[in-house]
Amino acid sequence: MIILNVAGRVMGIKVGGVSDVITLREGQIQPEPELGSVIDTEYITGLGAVDERMLIWIDIEKSMSSSGLGLIKQSIQ
Template sequence: MSSSTQPSVSTFTSLEFLAFTLGKEEYGIDIQKVQELRGYDAVTRIANTPEFIKGVVNLRGIIVPIIDMRIKFNLGTPVYDQFTVVIILNIGGRVMGMVVDSVSDVITLTHEQLKPAPQMGAIVEADYLLGLGTIEERMLILLDIDKLMSSTDMGLIEKIAA
């Protein structure tokens, strides 16, 4: 049995997730990682960065890289409208923004409502999934935002923010 430094979702009695949409799917991230929500504003594009890194914004003196999750997960062409939200995250002391189609609510899930992520060809790699959250007829794809934002291809974000 291998030991892990990250607690699994099964070690908690309940967790709160911020629910958001990308395309037709609903996702959730740990609310404790969310610093604030903002409307989508123009960003300053950085040359020679992957397409999913939209650019940077100046947030009260902090240069914040902005990642478009629809592009990152290859979910079609993003549309920026009045519902588009930038979720400002604070992950390990790094501030970054993530563009999503909309934010719906904060959901508390109990251990019984958490299901393991299925091992199949999914848009989001299984490494970045905590599991699935079920709330009546709704199903939330729970992202491990720490792992996703510290993944190899996101390493460029640290360089941009520096």
């Protein structure tokens, strides 16, 4: 179970497994890549590197409130 705070709500998401929990320093996170139309990078906010592993930083709040997933409804003020 991963606990998230999304759109002011605390929720748990059941996952199949977690291999590691790591902390990245600011210098280890690079801006999102410019891949053009090859890959949809709408939810990617950056890339990170730890040892020889490449990590993808995802905007979980944006992806969960997308029209395709629609798990969180944003309130319009």
